[in-house]
Amino acid sequence: MDKPAPAQRKRAVPAVTRAIAILRRLGGSDEPLGVQQIARDLGLVPSTCLHILRVLKDEGLVAFDPVSKRYFIDVGILSIARSAIEKNPFASLIQPKLDDLAKSFGLTAIAVKLVEPTSMVVVALSQVPLPFRLQVDLGSRFPALISATGRCFAAFNTPDEAMLRKGFAALNWDNPPEFATWREEVRQAREQGYAVDRGNYISGVTVVAVPFFDDRNRMNHGMVVIGISERVATIGVPALAREMLAVRDEVAPMLMGKPGG
Template sequence: MKSSPSPTAKPVKSEPATKKPVRVRPVPGVTRAVAILRLLGRSSQAMGVKAIADELALVPSTCLHILRALVAEELVKIDSDTKRYSLGTGMLSLARSAIESSGFASLAQPVLDVLANDWNVTMIGVETPDIDHMVVLALSRSRAPFRLHVDVGSRFPALVSATGRLVAAFSDEPWPQIEKRFKSLRWDKPIDLATWKREVELVRKRGFSIDRGNYMNGVTVIAVPLLDAAHRVSHTLVATGLSDNLVGSATMDLAKAMKKEADGLSALLPSRR
């Protein structure tokens, strides 16, 4: 005869395993090599070992070993006469591969070309991978004599100018972190935090951002977002032009034209999880 289960007994449910965050262990050699590459990329001239080591707080002998490895991989080159280092041609092929593998760059380029031609502004396609920096992936220059010092691959602080307001508006970062990064930004005409915060709130409502002369004196910057599945900014379309040429309704009309194109591109891009 089989015994009956206790009336108080209940089936035990197995709890779903909690996914532990992946711990990224620092690799000093890799971190230092990347820091050297970024420093050389920012520098307007070649640098010697001591200057690089001093700037990055590295032991000169360690710095030299890393530089030699980078030279061997053609990521860095050395002038045999001056013994100074600069970025090598190997960086170009890496950058080209990264850009070519970006679906955004190939999709955005025709759109940027049309907008730049129709409105005579410089159009830029930007990726915003995080709250720290943004990267230029596509570019179409205007016919005007005004030239913005930017190239494909250029990096900027993520919260600066018009794109920065978009990143802040659609970010899930806590405000104290955003405020901390804002205080480190550099502007031609600095904007106070309270005013910037009000403009960020406005961006959430109208879906685009305008910087009129704050980031660069005399230059108007317009940015519209491409939002991912989590409603964060994954990329932006950016227009830059002389403020004297973007007057009256022209600024708003251009922003609306850009927003229409950005909405179309968003539908074509795979969702970023």
């Protein structure tokens, strides 16, 4: 009888891990950062941090301001991100559907992907020319538990209560809901199959989200429609959600068995 193959162990590659952490820290900052601050925030030795930053700069992923002595994300990262999005089967399949939703309802429609246990990233979007429009960018990253997508994530990926409370406490809202109210809305999302954020995340804005699932029935992607609350109320959340669920049910089977789907 053959012996079972030994389980493969993940090998830590500290330099790569640190470089990724630095890129994420710079990408999440609204202003350039100095070596000392980056090192302090990430718990790195300053000399190690500086060495990695110089390599990232040479590769065009990070830029350096010689006046302020600070670093920031450079445009070289865009080609990598664009290639990843263009080759993502979910993004290519959902894009025409987002265009139809945006045009039909006059709202912003986006698609997101769960990229790590605590973050979602925008992989596709469609916006219509309106006097007032919400600005959303490809590659935008946000906490997995925030807004309507967060209610879906909590409903279907079911982290334990302690994790939910800790994650919820760290969220930034314009109008924070009470945890008990939010938990009830999570329950409703599980029951209805979609979630709604009415002005909690952004004042005056309603967000409707529909989840996509992996083969374990856990949320791995989401489709989101965003608009001024008055306009969404005129359309009607149930009608909007029905249309989004129909799109999800049409697209989801096409993703089965596709890498990254």
